[in-house]
Amino acid sequence: MENKTIYTEIITDHNVDPYHKHELEGANLILEGVNPSCGDDITLSLKVEDDVVVDGAYQGVGCAISQASADIMLDLVIGKTKEQALRLSELFLNMIRSEITDDELEELEEAGLLKDIAHNPSRTKCAVLGWRTLREMFGVEFEYEEE
Amino acid sequence: MNDYELNLRKDFPILNDDYAYLDNAATSQKPLSVINAVEEYYRTSNANPLRGIYDLSVSATEKYESARLSVKKFINASKKAEIVFTRNATESVNLVAYSYGMSFINEGDEIIVSILEHHSNMLPWQNVAKAKNATLKYLYCDENGVINPSDLEELITDKTALVAITQVSNVIGRTNDIKAFAKIAHEHGAVILCDGAQSVPHMKVDVTDLDVDFLAFSGHKMLAPMGIGVLYGKSELLKKMPPFLYGGEMIESVTVDGATFARIPTKFEAGTVNVGGAVGLEAAINYINNITMDEIVKRENELTEYAINQMRDINHLTVIGSDDPYNHHGIITFDIDDCHPHDVADILGGLGVDVRAGHHCAQPLLKHIGHPVTTRASIAFYNVREDIDRFIDALKGVRRTLGYGE
Numbered sequence: 344m345e346n347k348t349i350y351t352e353i354i355t356d357h358n359v360d361p362y363h364k365h366e367l368e369g370a371n372l373i374l375e376g377v378n379p380s381c382g383d384d385i386t387l388s389l390k391v392e393d394d395v396v397v398d399g400a401y402q403g404v405g406c407a408i409s410q411a412s413a414d415i416m417l418d419l420v421i422g423k424t425k426e427q428a429l430r431l432s433e434l435f436l437n438m439i440r441s442e443i444t445d446d447e448l449e450e451l452e453e454a455g456l457l458k459d460i461a462h463n464p465s466r467t468k469c470a471v472l473g474w475r476t477l478r479e480m481f482g483v484e485f486e487y488e489e490e
Numbered sequence: 491m492n493d494y495e496l497n498l499r500k501d502f503p504i505l506n507d508d509y510a511y512l513d514n515a516a517t518s519q520k521p522l523s524v525i526n527a528v529e530e531y532y533r534t535s536n537a538n539p540l541r542g543i544y545d546l547s548v549s550a551t552e553k554y555e556s557a558r559l560s561v562k563k564f565i566n567a568s569k570k571a572e573i574v575f576t577r578n579a580t581e582s583v584n585l586v587a588y589s590y591g592m593s594f595i596n597e598g599d600e601i602i603v604s605i606l607e608h609h610s611n612m613l614p615w616q617n618v619a620k621a622k623n624a625t626l627k628y629l630y631c632d633e634n635g636v637i638n639p640s641d642l643e644e645l646i647t648d649k650t651a652l653v654a655i656t657q658v659s660n661v662i663g664r665t666n667d668i669k670a671f672a673k674i675a676h677e678h679g680a681v682i683l684c685d686g687a688q689s690v691p692h693m694k695v696d697v698t699d700l701d702v703d704f705l706a707f708s709g710h711k712m713l714a715p716m717g718i719g720v721l722y723g724k725s726e727l728l729k730k731m732p733p734f735l736y737g738g739e740m741i742e743s744v745t746v747d748g749a750t751f752a753r754i755p756t757k758f759e760a761g762t763v764n765v766g767g768a769v770g771l772e773a774a775i776n777y778i779n780n781i782t783m784d785e786i787v788k789r790e791n792e793l794t795e796y797a798i799n800q801m802r803d804i805n806h807l808t809v810i811g812s813d814d815p816y817n818h819h820g821i822i823t824f825d826i827d828d829c830h831p832h833d834v835a836d837i838l839g840g841l842g843v844d845v846r847a848g849h850h851c852a853q854p855l856l857k858h859i860g861h862p863v864t865t866r867a868s869i870a871f872y873n874v875r876e877d878i879d880r881f882i883d884a885l886k887g888v889r890r891t892l893g894y895g896e
Contacts, residue, residue: 350837355893381832381848382863406830407892466836 349459349466350407357411357453363421364414367400376476378468383409387476394425406469408460413473415453425481432474439467495874498781502872509842510877515660515688515821515868516846517710520770524713527773528766539765540739540756550765557768558755560775565686565705566696567722574721574728574755575768579687580610582706582721583654585758586683587614589731590704591652597623599651602680604629604637604666605858606659609851611685611706615654629655633859635662635811639670650680657689661850661866662811662859663821665689672701681727687711692790692819694783697722709767713774718767721758728754735760781871789871790820797822797869797878804885806894810861820869823850823861826885829892831865837891838865841884 370388377384383405390398399417403410416435420428434451437443441461448455460470475485491499499505501521511519531553537546539554554575561573576582595601595618603615605628619626629645631637642653653675657668668684675682683704689695690705691712697705704727709718723731733740733751737760742750751757778786795815801807806827811818826834835847846866849856856862867881889895 350833350891350893352893355891359893381830383830406832408833463836466832469832 349457349463351456353453353456354411355407357414358407361410361414363400363417364402364410365400366402367398369398370400372480374476374480376472376479378405378409378472381406381469383469383472385409385413385473385476387413387473387480389477389480391425396420396423396425396428401473405472408457408466408469409472412454412457412470413476415457416473416477419452419454420477428477429481429483432478435474436471439471491874491876498872499874501777505872507876509844510873510880511844512867512869512873512877512881513844513846514870514873515711515866517716518691518713518870519872520713520715521774521777523777524715524770524773528715528770531766531769536765538762540763553772554763554765554768557772560772561720564775564779565690565720565722566698568698569725571754572722572725572728574723574758575763576706576719576721577717577764578708578710578719579685579706580708580719582704582719583611583683583685584614585721585734586704586706586723587618589734589758590681590727591615591618592621593732595622595624595651598649599624600627600647600649601625602627602629602642602645602650602653602655604631604655605855606631606635606637606656606662606664606666607654607852607855608656608660608685608687609853610687611654611656611683612854615652624651625649628854629653630858631662631855635659635664635859637666639667639674642671642674646674646678646680648678650675650678653680653682654685655682656685656687657695658692658819658821659852659855660688660821661823661852661855661864663688663818663823664811665693665817665819668700668702672703676701688819688821691778693787703727709771709774712771713777714771715767718764718771720771723754725754728758731758733757733760737761739763786871790869791816793869793873793875793878794818794820794822796875797867797881800878800882801885804882806889807885810859810864821866822868823864823866825861825864826888828894829888831863833892834865834888837888838881838884841880841887843867843881843884845881 367388369390372389375386385401385403387401399421401413434447457470460466502519504519535549537550539550558573562570601615672682681703684702686705686707690707703724705722710716740760798815808825810823831847
């Protein structure tokens, strides 16, 4: 039987050899995000100057999806304005809800590889953890959807 | 697969060669005889039992009471009235907590709960302790999940009103010496409630021999449908306990000022009961008796040994609990270095191996033994070596899939 494709080399590389998993000197926004039920726990640190994310990093423990997703997110948002970062996070959440166009998916670059997690509701919270923490840092309260 | 196994597997329509179902501690699969018995009941005998005068209602009542008798014999209770039907083990424990606990546990009393407990045998006692200003004391296990009777002897006092302990841990699979625990509890004037959710389906449980005051278990973990469970209680205790839920069926007579209540066990079975579930549970007991508990124990032990022996040879994998496969009761909880259990279960699931990941509703235990989240495979007698082979093959690839080389 074919294994599911979510654990592609790009995803596992971000988990095993993350680029952004370290302390961040000069961070001026720090927030911890937790999934209590499974123990995913990340602390996101950003250095924001004039509404631009000049640098970012995370530390924490958790499943490969939660960690890789945070690493990929930082790849994407470092160098972007707060507005752009928020827009990307919104696209990511839309992708998880399977409400995204192909063009929008392209904007998400490697994060788009997590698209299929939408089919596994028990894992979507892993993929979303870093992104919702980022949104909370920028003052956007994460709303859990009730079905 | 030998002929015996091929026939055995045919009894379970949901099983096939596309996947290995190894989440039996969560819920068991159902044999055709159970499915057919439930269907037959709804096709031929369904009516509201206990109150109806007409034939169908009488027939439904007979089936319900016949199921009660089968449960009584299965766990060797001394009276049929000591078998209360509930929804599941959780409801059974809550019944004791709300009825016995709230009435007979007083301020300053102690409640002893083992750290091995599933949340369902822990939270009701936290609640009673809080409501009654009683002291909750935990009975801790060692790193292999072992609690010795001497550990209880040290903790218990004459202020202890109740001891709540599981017979088999749903995480570690180890058996507690319930008979010894019951003796110690009684010597100190305490009652003992045993959680049999993981033991009753997998070993001979004799409440008279164990001398427990209460035993809680679920039907759905022992081949029966979901929604039917059992509370065994000694009749002298059940008789003095107030009702848990109030309403229809459980009364003797009602006036605008109050009511007198039915005798046990009906006193504890308010509302229309789950006859279809009870019929399914009786069919499940018949199925187990037919293949024999000895055969179930033998098959589950052999499969567990076959699995654990191979797991020991996999690098970076740790099996939690005893080194002796016969001390696992089919429950194999494990860790793979660097790999989160949700990734492990996801990868295994993709390869057709169904296992559980997370904290297994026993967060305090997992914290105590230093493995906050784990993966658990759990075996039933209808599993075969091919299931274990598929599981072992899948395990060997987990680290590679996650990018850790071998």
